[in-house]
Amino acid sequence: MDALTRYLEQQQDRFVTDLMGALRIPSVSTDPARKDDCRRCAEHFAGELKRVGMTRAEVVPTNGHPVVYAEWLGAPGKPTVLLYGHYDVQPPEPLELWKTPPFEPELRDGKLFARGAVDDKGQVYMHVNAIDAHMQVNGKLPVNVKLVIEGEEECGSDNLEGFLNDRRNELGADVIVVSDTAMLGPDQPALTYSLRGILYTQIDVQGPGHDLHSGHFGGAVQNPANALAAIIAALKDGDGRITVPGFYEHVRPLSPAERESLKSVPFDERGFMAESGAPAAAGERGYTTLERISARPTLDVNGIWGGYQGAGAKTVLPAKAHAKVSMRLVADQDPADLFPKFEAYVKRVAPPGVTVEVHDLHSCRPFLSDPAHPMLESARRALARAWPKPPAMIREGGSIPVMATFQQVFNLPSIMMGFGLDDDNVHAPNEKISLSSYHGGTRSVAYLYEELAQAK
């Protein structure tokens, strides 16, 4: 066992104590009453980064909550790593469902329970710990490190892009490392090399000028809820393919090699379907469940409403009907390119007798990096050293908007190396981090710095 690994083992209890200190600060970014707590949390992280040896660590004001920026640039000729994490947390409500208070961290059965334990304070602390270890054991880091810890990830990252653009030159790096994703299982590390993008829209259908009596008017005017159903039904064909013209035009096809590689991912399909509670799998013909949820675009109604929703019968012919319809996108689809195509198609398939509006509520580009890139190879080696099983290379079906922001501002290779587990209760009561993940993650990050030093 090398000196670094030994140090990491010896300091495990202290690493937990250090993390608990950060978890006691209720840095709920969406709650205006927690503004001072967010600032206090930023200062706490800056102090910790100074403590472990970063040469510079500052709390940078923004129009919202501040960003923590820290750097150590003492490895000339070595790659520079830009690390991203966030110190803000989701609201803890409903409080009555927590077994112990969300901001009083408690250890139970090898798990540390607190809001932010895994999302994302615990994962940021893996870097704090790894920096500490390298400094204590070697007096230096193997690579140059720049750390950006934002305070608005849970409320839209409104000020991150401005911060990154302002400091574009100062933040120059060779690779971006983000620790905010998950493993496939307690002993199965994973590297996420792809995220889906999203185009989230709202369709508003207006029929009559006001709600009508369905007996007096039924049959003579188009019903906006029927029209909306016809529109939504027309968005997919019988094979589960999206019918918007041009929708698949820029989809990068899955290569036979990648499909083969996805087959070897230890994905527990039976467990996944059981977790969904759906009576059967259903999706795009010709693709596996894993491909459908990670490597293929989809279209889902996220909400639909119009007319009477109460008990019993009300004979109203509603004036309006609405749906939130979102599409998950894959490389190289561009939501800015797709929105007008979607809007035009929705209007084209709408039955006569209604007016239709389509709104772009939110969008984010997909993210795809080359799993064979040397930087990802370094990450793979680091994980292979830290865990008993080699890492799975996975595509994630969700979207992480900051990845698109980073790619847009810096266009750098990106490593998403995270250590969450499915049962961590992220965004829910009783959030936790397993100590095995916490310490394995710290080890992985410490090794990652070493492996990245060899990458160039």
Add this chain to the structure above:
Amino acid sequence: MDALTRYLEQQQDRFVTDLMGALRIPSVSTDPARKDDCRRCAEHFAGELKRVGMTRAEVVPTNGHPVVYAEWLGAPGKPTVLLYGHYDVQPPEPLELWKTPPFEPELRDGKLFARGAVDDKGQVYMHVNAIDAHMQVNGKLPVNVKLVIEGEEECGSDNLEGFLNDRRNELGADVIVVSDTAMLGPDQPALTYSLRGILYTQIDVQGPGHDLHSGHFGGAVQNPANALAAIIAALKDGDGRITVPGFYEHVRPLSPAERESLKSVPFDERGFMAESGAPAAAGERGYTTLERISARPTLDVNGIWGGYQGAGAKTVLPAKAHAKVSMRLVADQDPADLFPKFEAYVKRVAPPGVTVEVHDLHSCRPFLSDPAHPMLESARRALARAWPKPPAMIREGGSIPVMATFQQVFNLPSIMMGFGLDDDNVHAPNEKISLSSYHGGTRSVAYLYEELAQAK
């Protein structure tokens, strides 16, 4: 001018005063706090019917609000008329929208404003007045009269069928007269010879066992809101025809003669469409707007809901989606026959991967009488005497469940002769009856008794 008509003219002011007395009683049948007021109103009507000369007038208890029953059977050899009306009213809320309090009747510009003015106390008083006039002028009525005035029309008529069945023999008659419908305009009387029935259902679609994250699960499971849209879209074809197998099997075709007759109805299609506020007419191909709203069956979504309905974007893949879907029916469709056909079809067209339940929330048979029946001829003659224009023979698109109840219990010819106007604010604030309708209706009813005496 004959003596009867002269009396009716002379007594107009008193007829208004009498009606105001009934309108002061807040007989809101849905409000448990108004139970005593409903009873008081029933007693008031029984008293009024005694006053004008009915030989019997009683308040009959039911499991809900009482029924007023009155009779005069002094015309042996003449037809017996069973009159139906209701003394209960809709709740007056929202009170702040009333110009004058709902139970303090006020005359303004030839209109009497109060809750119940036209629905239905004013129309019941037309019969009270007509009976009074015949009694005062001739000392008798031209026909035998039985009067049923219920107190639960605005809350479902739960106890009416039981009352009618209990007194089936006692209530024997030759014709039923219902005064609870409308005219086509202030000087355009109308006889309604057809009502649509209804089959009102709820479709519940269950996909996943609980709400899912659309990024993690989107693409792999059937979305219940998408599935519901597909179901609803499959219920009609491009010609606006309902696709449920067997749906049109028992629809009595419109005869060329009736289509011709409907063409002559003074139906203001432009005004109707303007009132709807819809951008264009839309409906079943091959039929006019008037036919579509009165003589053809329809299918409308009355409400639809599922998933996220708030502002902005929430990436939920909902567990459930629901719709209330109702069909207006025409003779000789039977909701009891159609429901299982509808349910089977909905389940058949549902995409795989969801479970679907269909519930029958409410139904009522359509009503159609022969416009050439001698009893309707009598009504037509009565209206022609009372108004400057001859009556229009119309089909009404809505449903009046008590008509189906009467038809079921007695199977008699029925006359729907009503005097409401489109701007009467039925079920809304500032309900009114125009005095011209009130007095014209009273005249019409008085003449109707005379004409019916000749019918047999």
